[in-house]
Amino acid sequence: MSHGSRSGLRQGAAAVLAVAAASAPAFADGTSAGGAEDARRTMLPRALGEAAAAVTSVLPHDPAASGGAGGMPGWEYQRPEGGGLREWFGKERRAPDAFDHMARPVTNIQFHHPFIWNELRPLFVNHWFPEESALGGGTLRAYAFQIFAKLSDEWQFTAYKDGYVDLDPDATVGDDKGFADFAVGFKWKAWEDASAPAIFSLGLGYELTTGDEEVLEGKGDLFDLYGSYARDLGPANFIGTAGFILPTDSDDAVRVLHWHMHLDIPLSCTFSPLVEMNAFHYMSDGDRNAGFGPTVPLGFEGFDYTNLGADDVKGNTVMTGALGFRWFISEDVTLGAAYEVPLTDREDVIDRRFTLDLTFRF
Numbered sequence: 001m002s003h004g005s006r007s008g009l010r011q012g013a014a015a016v017l018a019v020a021a022a023s024a025p026a027f028a029d030g031t032s033a034g035g036a037e038d039a040r041r042t043m044l045p046r047a048l049g050e051a052a053a054a055v056t057s058v059l060p061h062d063p064a065a066s067g068g069a070g071g072m073p074g075w076e077y078q079r080p081e082g083g084g085l086r087e088w089f090g091k092e093r094r095a096p097d098a099f100d101h102m103a104r105p106v107t108n109i110q111f112h113h114p115f116i117w118n119e120l121r122p123l124f125v126n127h128w129f130p131e132e133s134a135l136g137g138g139t140l141r142a143y144a145f146q147i148f149a150k151l152s153d154e155w156q157f158t159a160y161k162d163g164y165v166d167l168d169p170d171a172t173v174g175d176d177k178g179f180a181d182f183a184v185g186f187k188w189k190a191w192e193d194a195s196a197p198a199i200f201s202l203g204l205g206y207e208l209t210t211g212d213e214e215v216l217e218g219k220g221d222l223f224d225l226y227g228s229y230a231r232d233l234g235p236a237n238f239i240g241t242a243g244f245i246l247p248t249d250s251d252d253a254v255r256v257l258h259w260h261m262h263l264d265i266p267l268s269c270t271f272s273p274l275v276e277m278n279a280f281h282y283m284s285d286g287d288r289n290a291g292f293g294p295t296v297p298l299g300f301e302g303f304d305y306t307n308l309g310a311d312d313v314k315g316n317t318v319m320t321g322a323l324g325f326r327w328f329i330s331e332d333v334t335l336g337a338a339y340e341v342p343l344t345d346r347e348d349v350i351d352r353r354f355t356l357d358l359t360f361r362f
Helices: 003-021 036-056
Strands: 119-128 138-150 156-160 166-167 176-179 182-193 198-208 221-234 237-247 256-264 271-282 317-328 334-343 352-361
Touching: 182 221, 221 256, 271 334, 317 352
Parallel strands: none
Antiparallel strands: 119 138, 119 352, 138 156, 138 166, 156 182, 166 176, 182 198, 198 221, 221 237, 237 256, 256 271, 271 317, 317 334, 334 352
């Protein structure tokens, strides 16, 4: 990836942030009326809200100017008509919710959103390796399908990692094909303010050792404990997620702190450009080294795709930025795309990445 291209992405991300900064609403202080217990329950979501406001509160903003549901001043969100998936099966039209105008994240399988939705999401990822890495360049292509099932107003079942992988690094002759690990979990809506609107959820995922070693999977079981927050900021919508990836064998694999940010700006009822950031900080070293053992230290890790159990990565951080969009084809169907590059000097296994998805809500 050329320095000019990366600089262009950084400038584009800064431009999107500048638009969002033009007019975010102030966040009210104070706690809910439920006493000390409710105050403790709302403390973290309020703190996240204040942090998001700091990003976008450079200039004052009148929420009424944008219809109170995202978008540029003078624009009011109207739910797209038609394409209701439930109606295809003779069911009642899906009830609207306060977050219909928000574009769900496009990049990174660990970027969990906080919404309790019924959602199907096929996606395609074309990932390029750095030429300077041990993989010598080349590509990884993944074809995946995520499932999010609403169990109640507060609980959701998630199947967020699976799929078929075509791994073709330039450092080896030929390519390898196989299946990725399978990961499932549950998400709990801990807090919601429909008037803001804002929401905070907690989740726990478990990645099973089901993938094929030929595509650098099947290396060990992992837990992913995370929290995710979303808020309407006036001209933009903010989603932030942070979590810990904890292997069941902490000596064999690497413990990871990951965090993610998303801003989208609805330009109309059907189109939202977006900017996203993903970061992985490696908290420990592993002994596995992708199956080579401690005598062959790798010195790099697998970002969101895999946990290689690499030695000599403790303290390293890899951060990426992405520009993209989400197109609301109908009230239940969207198309998302994003182009992603590293923002840190350390790249590990990512030179650049293109992600394309479809989402179906029902």
